[in-house]
Amino acid sequence: MNLASRLRRFPFWSYLWFALGVLYFVTPLFATLEFSLSMQRDTLSFKAYERAFSDPKFAQTFGYSVFLAVMTILFSVVLIVPTAYWIRLRLPEARRIVEFITLLPFVIPAIILVFGLIRVYSSPLNVPFTQITLIEPLTNFKFGTNVLIIGGYMVLGLPYMYRSVDTGMRTVDVRTLTEAAQSLGANWYVIIVRVILPNIRAALLSGALLTFAIVVGEVVLASFLGVQAFGPYLFLLGQHRAYEPAALSFTTFLLTWAAMGIIQLVTGGQGQVSGAH
């Protein structure tokens, strides 16, 4: 093969677009990393990272956000998996309506959601036609606020979680697997926990990690409900410091990549368990 024909076979345009794509995504990352390492003049150092991590508020707010994220994921799984399963199994006609509902968080801004939550739940829940209070306003105490913010985060994560779970269920023949398990004597609990959940674990993990990312970086709900979460902390830090926010941003990128690595590990790079049919 001569040089001319080799050149003709070289997919120049493919490589060019690939290179442009890589530059587009990597340049800002590299700039953030480089900036986060430039706290000390004329030398690269981890000073910004040390300062950011040594702030007790970092661990406190990050830990709290992780707690909120884990709770949001757990409750989302409990709510969404049976819902998506039942819709696939028995209510396929309701799928369009539910899909529309799950898309609403994309259309309605978080600020509307938080004001709605505050408006409804800042009043006590009374026995009808009396002044007897059943539940104090949820915004007035820590547990109530946690319930509110986790509920709000479940709404924000709904598009990602529902779609991931629904896609996962599409790749396995949910109906036949259910019937096979039923004919072997399994009840609904066993079917969901031992047959359905393990077969959509990759989809579930994708939805969970997206939800985790949203919750950990979320600012609006946390600020307006007055909780000490990581999002507002990062926002405040960005207003007063230069290098530390860059260090923390890059750290969150690393966390995201680690999460993606976990997906690859868990799914064996297949994205979904094979042999579903």
Added chain:
Amino acid sequence: MAHLTLSKVSKHFGDFTAVRDFNLEVERGEFVSFLGPSGCGKTTTLRMIAGFELPSEGYVSIDGVDITNKAPSQRNVGMVFQSYALFPNMTVAQNIGFGLRIRKEPEEAVKKRVDEMLSLIHLEKKGGSYPYQLSGGQQQRVALARALAIRPQVLLLDEPLSALDAKIRVSLRAEIRAIQRELKITAIYVTHDQEEALSISDRIVVMNMGEIDQVGTPFEVYNFPKTAFVANFVGTLNTADAEVEDPQKGLLRMDGVRLVSADENLKDKKKGDKVKFSVRPERFSFASEHKKDNILDCAIENITFLGAVVRIQVKIGNTNFNMDTFNNPFLELPKIGDKSQVTCSKEAVLVLED
């Protein structure tokens, strides 16, 4: 008492009737196939036995116990699906042991039963494999073992071979039949493949538009079809219209050609009645070989070589008939356009019910 009974079972989906007045009694250890085209209600009937559909009318019982309203998980009925339906997250052994673990059987008993089942399906070394590591045929054998592991009272098979290629289908159906005979388990097998049903069943239930057209042994269904539908659906068949000439003598007239039939149904007819009759292609032969009751002038229209069989299309009167003859390299076949004579016995001419 029959082992499995379906009595006056019907199933309606809104205005559509999928199954109508289905009555069947299956003996213990019997292998019964539901045969019919798509949409005839055979799978719906099977699903009513499994409990996945509730009958709109009638009841289903096993050993005299009414199970009509029992949940599928409470029926002790094993099911094999067309798409295998193995649990992808479990190994072969875990799949087979799933039903036993649900029943909380001791782990040792589960392991023993799983080994028995693996040996039954000749996959002793595949216990640790995942379903995606097996071929389609192996997966379906595992699905069969999984359904049998729970010692079901009735085994249901919903077109289990449809997703497999032709060779594996033939060998696996023999294996299914051998296992069923060995375990003496009552089995209901749904298929649209008449060859499969004929080769595997003790009895065949031929269904058409939600109703039973005929129940009989493969021999009865093939040789003595009761309706034009059964005759057409099971095997290849020649059907034609004729007029009754003499019901007592069994004489029919078709396009001016006279035929004689030994069918008893003809005695109930009157002279001049219009009837539909059938003749299997293999019941015809060339008149020069062995002369029989009917000797018919014909023209050779077409010749198709099918390997072991040669199908010759002949025109008798104005009607085309297929004639099958064994392939014999030393026998000289006629040529297209030749005039010839074919013959068939009067027993081969069957008068069909409407």
